[in-house]
Amino acid sequence: xxxxxxxxxxxxxxxxxxxxxxxxxxxxxxxxxxxxxxxxxxxxxxxxxxxxxxxxxxxxxxxxxxxxxxxxxxxxxxxxxxxxxxxxxxxxxxxxxxxxxxxxxxxxxxxxxxxxxxxxxxxxxxxxxxxxxxxxxx
Numbered sequence: 266x267x268x269x270x271x272x273x274x275x276x277x278x279x280x281x282x283x284x285x286x287x288x289x290x291x292x293x294x295x296x297x298x299x300x301x302x303x304x305x306x307x308x309x310x311x312x313x314x315x316x317x318x319x320x321x322x323x324x325x326x327x328x329x330x331x332x333x334x335x336x337x338x339x340x341x342x343x344x345x346x347x348x349x350x351x352x353x354x355x356x357x358x359x360x361x362x363x364x365x366x367x368x369x370x371x372x373x374x375x376x377x378x379x380x381x382x383x384x385x386x387x388x389x390x391x392x393x394x395x396x397x398x399x400x401x402x403x
Contacts, residue, residue: 280385287375288330291342295323321345332388336380343376
């Protein structure tokens, strides 16, 4: 067994851990925006686009974190971060380091990865799928 085979064996676990970390990070962004925690002031309810972004971050981040409706939540999150990047950051310069848009850019691509690869292991949907359909992969 080569090194690549050993690494490939752990892909579902590492993907699941990636999903948990990105989901927790996104959820904390939403909580900070909506509730004024983590050294950030709360955004007033209904303030476009920041309050709505906070709702997406909180709800979709929690879904991704738990591994429930992961692909749909990741798709919405990726789109929200692309919108944030191009409307709030890109006018200030082309590159994310230049325009302060590194977080939205990384979130956008990280969530897009989850759209295509799914939740990996350690997801609630995987637990439910194993319980209801023996032999299926989560």
